[in-house]
Amino acid sequence: MAATIPYRETIELEKAFASAMKSIARRADLKTHIEQTPALYSLLNRAAARYVTGESRSDGLAAQQRLMDKGYAVSLEYIGENTTNLQDCEDAQAELSHLISDLSTRNKAARVSFDLSHIGLLLDHELTYRHLIALAEQAKHANIELFISMEESAKTDDILAIYKRAARNYSHIGITLQAQLNRTEQDLIDLSSGTSRIRLVKGAYQEPESISIARSSILNERYLRLIEQAVEQGHLLSIATHDESIIDEVVRRGWIQSSAVEFEMLYGIRPDLSCKLNAAGHPVRIYLTYGQEWYLYLCHRIAEYPPNLFQAVLDMSAAEQLAPLRDYNGKNTQLVPRH
Template sequence: MATTDVEQRFAATMKSLARRADLKEYVERTPAVYALLQRAAAKYVAGDRRAEALEAGIRLGEKDYAVSIEYIGENTADAAACEDAVREMGEIVRDLAERGMSGRVSFDLSHIGLMVDAELAYKGLVALAEQAEQAGIELFISMEEAAKTEEILAVYRRAAARYSNIGITLQAQLHRTVQDLNRLRSDATGRVRLVKGAYQEPSGLSIPRSEELNERYLGLVEDAIEQGHRISIATHDEGIVDEVIRRGWARLPGVEFEMLYGIRPDLCSRLKQAAYPVRVYLTYGREWYLYLCHRIAEYPPNIYQAIVDIASEAQADSAAAYE
């Protein structure tokens, strides 16, 4: 179904609201507002605590899904808080290893130091990579706004030269991504997660949601495979998913589908039943404001479900929707 002009403007507005630090702070510091909006966020966020994410991961693992777990946070400007985040992520690594789960730990570099100093982020990344390598766990760096892309890739390439268990996310919407992927051909051999891109970027830097973006996405998948990268096809766009299958890429070694928790569990189930590798991206933590805004922006009718969830007395249980 074509996106209407109103939906496009609504999506742009939600992305702008996602960047409002004052609104985020208000939500997190106002118990009544936090409790209401948390009911909507619960569809996409496993909970505030690591234990809740692990529980959801275990339930999904019992249904033969792999999982990726993220402790939500970004733009952390306090060095001590960044170090706390690294310790929390280290606990995720430890918990996954102890449970023998097929898990992956994902995070934003701006959560572990990039906003303070790139060297702090690098040190945190290396510490996690060392621990994760010993535990047989893969780390994954998420991508953020275009203004951070160069610095994120620089930290990634530096760490990936030492550790092969670090993957990187690329956004198909950015014009620069074709060149960035080509640069990774020689700089790093980690897995690439390809997303369309959730951030509101200037038109000169990005492609809007369109058939052109879909073709760019498929072209990047093909390039990544030809370059020998393992790749996570991270999209809920059923047209792209079906085209990846039609072209035979989904059966290649190292190719998997990855989808966000609570979004298109029906599609995840269909793919898993067809014996394609499927990974569910789980998030947890208190800093879900931006994440919730982006989930609504990506598919504006999600606002209806958010209102229903806010009004409901029952807590969302997205893990139950996966078969």
């Protein structure tokens, strides 16, 4: 008879595994080794294809169009963060500019997301601000939102300071807040002086217990409080979660009925849930990514839900190339119930 691991030990193992994956994600030596080993790079890239649309801008734009045709809103991110080379920061800013230009020619409402550390935060705050303003000015006349992602807690003060400075003149810039951080309720209060565009996430980064709380029912309660706080303050809110207990509560409380509130979900994560909400007429935005910096992104997706490791192995060994877009149905598509 096969041995079974007690439930409590399983939970502890999953927590330890998630912590290890977050550490692995930050190992520059492992990332370099993967990039310099073609066979390994190709293998892991097959697993990343579940969560990343491809390595080129055209991949992201093609996925965006197909999802918008099915009735979803879309956010596009050119993957990258913690850039420490000036030329790489300039290149990232140029790529984001090209993305905005390509989106503007399609004459559809769109959102572009990015990390400030991709465009200069680790080098110079003024450089970062200039890059952000240049992108904001370009997006201003093209009906395109810019959304700043949140990063490790050590960067939060700097990210919020640059966001607030830019948002004074560019209302189409949004900011991401992490519910896991103890400071976030106060950060949201500090944004109450005007209507802001906010994406609320639980938080994917490994943070000290002294400043954050782990994923738990307590974090879920805080997340719901923050949603209520944001709705009462009149913010434009993206509820970025795949947690069905939270989603059900948002629907039950009627928050999603507001035109200022939407659900946001990561590409490749629970497409069945996105389809269900989309078919029910709820506004759903799919967060798409593209680019070559997919290593950290893949590690985080596995860390957030350890069974995704099993899925990664299946994807790497599959006979056919993965095509996650097939899993997204349009508003009027009959859904197959889950069992």
